[in-house]
Amino acid sequence: MKLALLNEILTKAPNENDHWDFKEEWYSNKGELLRDIMNLVNTVHHDDCYIIIGVDDSGKMVGVTNDSNVMNRQQLQDFLRSKPFAQNWYPQTDVESFQINGYRIDVITVYNSNNVPIYLSKNVKRDGGPLKAGLIYSRINDSNTPVDESTTDNQMELLWQKRFHLDISIKDRYKYALKHPKDWDYIDPLEKMDPTYVYSRDPNLVIKTKGPLTDKNRHFDSYMMSEYKIRIAWFLIQLYYGNTIIYDAYIFPVDDGSYEMIIPKQGFINIPDSTNSMFEYKSYRFYLKNDFPYLLTKFVNSFRQGGSWRVGWRNIQSDVVIYNDDEEIKYYETLFMEHYLNNKSEFNPNPDSLKFLISKIEKSGTHGEGGDIGLIAKSMEEEHLVVEYIKKLQSKTQQKPR
Incomplete structure (x- = not known):
């Protein structure tokens, strides 16, 4: 992620959308981390998405300090690779740290993919209820799909259009x-x-x-x-x-x-x-x-x-x-x-x-x-x-x- 883009996004905090999400601290609930990433992969646009860590609910930067749940790029990729994705394909991500105004801000980049919709072939444990096999979670505006539901029919159609490149120009x-x-x-x-x-x-x-x-x-x-x-x-x-x-x-x-x-x-x-x-x-x-x-x-x-x-x-x-x-x-x-x-x-x-x-x-x-x-x-x-x-x-x- 480019620093200029991160600074631009931070000026819009705490407003979220289907391109980025703000978190005050790293995930202690790894099931929720998986859920957020799946929702951001299953978006209908063709851009990368970002989880920006170190920003509280009011949009104020608080930084990441002494957080035992921090993951680096390899750890996050290993975590995703271990999950039962139905397509034998897992989301591609990156983890970067930035120093801004004396605060450490961590960013998880969820790379855009046309291999959508992705979903699980088996249930995955999660505090607050499992992520269920076969359900398709998708980010719409600033909202994630409820954990016990699939996304809307309209969103599903758009995701399949993205997969088969029917949502882009002929060229x-x-x-x-x-x-x-x-x-x-x-x-x-x-x-x-x-x-x-x-x-x-x-x-x-x-x-x-x-x-x-x-x-x-x-x-x-x-x-x-x-x-x-x-x-x-x-x-x-x-x-x-x-x-x-x-x-x-x-x-x-x-x-x-x-x-x-x-x-x-x-x-x-x-x-x-x-x-x-x-x-x-x-x-x-x-x-x-x-x-x-x-x-x-x-x-x-x-x-x-x-x-x-x-x-x-x-x-x-x-x-x-x-x-x-x-x-x-x-x-x-x-x-x-x-x-x-x-x-x-x-x-x-x-x-x-x-x-x-x-x-x-x-x-x-x-x-x-x-x-x-x-x-x-x-x-x-x-x-x-x-x-x-x-x-x-x-x-x-x-x-x-x-």
Whole structure:
């Protein structure tokens, strides 16, 4: 949990909802701890939930001191793992401590899951009455389900919709499905038939590829720098829901079709110029892990046999920055800009590298598409130097920036 989020929640104490709960002290009644966690897992939103310990009923911070019932992350996970959950799956949690205004505040994070609703296969003892097998406890607003009842029919329906991803947009359903290629059927193309993928859990989700596209010139780009053959031939990949195209992009075979890539996004880093009011910019290529270009690149290659995809993926990682989220993009682009302002010469292409790249372009075959080969190589090398530096920054931090 981020400290800024905790401080924001504390300003709203003692008000509770289906995202957080306040406790004055750690649980002496471990059955009640289990009940609270089950209620927070069985929520219909897609956010993490929090049990914040060290806040009394009036919303005042009292802190955690000399509490014999404190549990660390491993102890809590072991506790949950020992319980008879019907799905042979237990909630994922974390435990963290924060110092705020001289008080120690402990936070149990209950991670969001789509494996809902969860329930017990056997009764579990609890002071005040057992948690009963088969009952589905769920948090609605600031209230937990009574210990001897299941949640409402409406809440139950919403939980099942969450489980099967029926409560999210079509694009988000696609993103989830692409992460599970084993749930897709690949239809081998016959003559004049496009390669097609059909999602077995919902046949409305269909992916088709078309090409090659004769109206697109072959050309060269920096995200092909590490490939043996770096000339791009264009195809089209289309994501359908029923008869409606909800997303399409260009896809191209790499190294004689041993694997395929979706074109990465192009980033632009604006560099302020202190001598005038103009900006220069540095461009580069990147993938965002929860966006279609990245997900589709991994998806289509998961159907390939042999080890060529693993070799290809190493090449892709050499030529493209891969981010977890938009926050990382902003973080690393800012670091790059700060470094570039004082070290511009580092990003001038090396003459030997340019000579090698020009030779590579010529061997891949060109008839002048895209302009002068020297200028093409220079542009590719400049983008690649940006990628290399940002990847070095990522390897140094080794964690998502906070």
